[in-house]
Amino acid sequence: MALLAKWCCWGRASEEMPVDNNKSGGGRGGGHGTWRIFSLRELYAATSSFNCDNQIGEGGFGSVYWGQLPNGDQIAVKRLKEWSTKAEMEFAVEVEILGRVRHKNLLSLRGYCAEGQERLIVYDYMPKRSLLDHLHDRFSSESALNWQRRMKIATGSAEGLAYLHHYTKPHIIHRDIKASNILLDENFEAQLADFGFAKLIPEGATHVTTRVKGTLGYLAPEYATWGKVSEMCDVYSFGILLLELISGRKPIERIGTTRRTIVEWAGPLVLQGNFHDLADPKLCGKFHEYELTRVVQTATMCAQHSPANRPTMQQVVEMLKDLNQESTELQDNGSKDWRH
Ligand SMILES: Nc1ncnc2c1ncn2[C@@H]1O[C@H](COP(=O)(O)OP(=O)(O)OP(=O)(O)O)[C@@H](O)[C@H]1O
Numbered sequence: 001m002a003l004l005a006k007w008c009c010w011g012r013a014s015e016e017m018p019v020d021n022n023k024s025g026g027g028r029g030g031g032h033g034t035w036r037i038f039s040l041r042e043l044y045a046a047t048s049s050f051n052c053d054n055q056i057g058e059g060g061f062g063s064v065y066w067g068q069l070p071n072g073d074q075i076a077v078k079r080l081k082e083w084s085t086k087a088e089m090e091f092a093v094e095v096e097i098l099g100r101v102r103h104k105n106l107l108s109l110r111g112y113c114a115e116g117q118e119r120l121i122v123y124d125y126m127p128k129r130s131l132l133d134h135l136h137d138r139f140s141s142e143s144a145l146n147w148q149r150r151m152k153i154a155t156g157s158a159e160g161l162a163y164l165h166h167y168t169k170p171h172i173i174h175r176d177i178k179a180s181n182i183l184l185d186e187n188f189e190a191q192l193a194d195f196g197f198a199k200l201i202p203e204g205a206t207h208v209t210t211r212v213k214g215t216l217g218y219l220a221p222e223y224a225t226w227g228k229v230s231e232m233c234d235v236y237s238f239g240i241l242l243l244e245l246i247s248g249r250k251p252i253e254r255i256g257t258t259r260r261t262i263v264e265w266a267g268p269l270v271l272q273g274n275f276h277d278l279a280d281p282k283l284c285g286k287f288h289e290y291e292l293t294r295v296v297q298t299a300t301m302c303a304q305h306s307p308a309n310r311p312t313m314q315q316v317v318e319m320l321k322d323l324n325q326e327s328t329e330l331q332d333n334g335s336k337d338w339r340h
Pocket of ligand 1: 056057058060061062063064076078123124126129132133193
């Protein structure tokens with residue numbers, strides 16, 4: 001229960017943190033861009049008593065339910081499945097960090113509820129759900145992810161991550177960048193979610209050593225082997241995410257009895273300069289060759305074995321934004337770079 005007392009302080013902390021102007025407000029209150037404490041009763045009412053028809057997802061922390069507040073706002077409520085000290089810590093970190101940050105590409109915290117052993121976190125509802133749903137799961141057959149949307153998701157997630165690494169004090173390392181943690185709003189704008197494993201990095205520290213959290217297939221080698229965590233671990237995971245986004249392949253695939261990582265699959269194609277074969281067949285060849293090449297190069301730089309050779313997220317944002325800029329110029333000049 002010691003943690004409960006701290007929540008009051010976190011409310012204040014959110015007002016001290018840099019607040020991005022892309023989203024209004026911050027700290028406690030009501031309405032968009034602010035968070036508040038919800039009662040369990042309110043959340044029962046919003047989710048039809050956590051009816052199974054309202055359940056929209058399931059993760060390690062618990063189930064996620066769609067709900068609606070009396071003012072009509074749609075919310076997503078994550079409900080802890082079973083109380084434990086570890087779960088309490090995850091809950092606390094998520095609320096602490098999301099309560100501090102505001103950015104157009106970070107999922108907005110609406111608030112939380114802590115009554116007895118119930119722990120619930122309330123977010124804005126993201127109607128297009130997660131990137132994972134579109135790439136590999138329930139919406140994959142709809143092929144809603146055309147090339148432009150993929151590029152927008154890549155740039156948006158990079159901007160959210162760069163904000164955490166470079167514009168918050170102390171810096172924040174997400175530690176669980178993956179497709180199910182990239183949620184999508186109605187315009188397919190990326191919203192980085194799930195801060196339960198995030199870490200605050202003390203001023204001046206190059207890295208910290210911790211127990212390994214995160215998801216297989218996305219883990220940077222130095223982190224998976226030595227537990228050494230720095231911003232560069234997120235950069236590596238982002239490289240894997242980029243490869244997944246352009247190829248539609250999973251970070252780890254089962255081939256008979258063996259497993260192949262996306263890096264092992266993509267590596268030979270990149271070395272041969274065979275970028276076409278890296279593109280998701282669902283795109284039916286509809287992509288900018290120039291953009292594809294540059295995104296693959298960016299992904300390859302991010303997913304390098306040595307952290308010292310990876311770019312910072314700020315550099316990644318610049319590379320992806322330059323790309324958008326340059327490809328617009330190519331189009332304006334009537335370039336034949338567009339395959340179809
Ligand atoms: N704010 C939201 N709006 C809409 N759907 C959401 C929202 N939050 C979560 N979901 C849905 O619920 C699913 C589960 O989310 P959750 O964060 O609990 O777990 P996960 O990321 O899939 O897994 P893990 O626990 O391994 O991180 C998501 O993949 C998404 O489909």
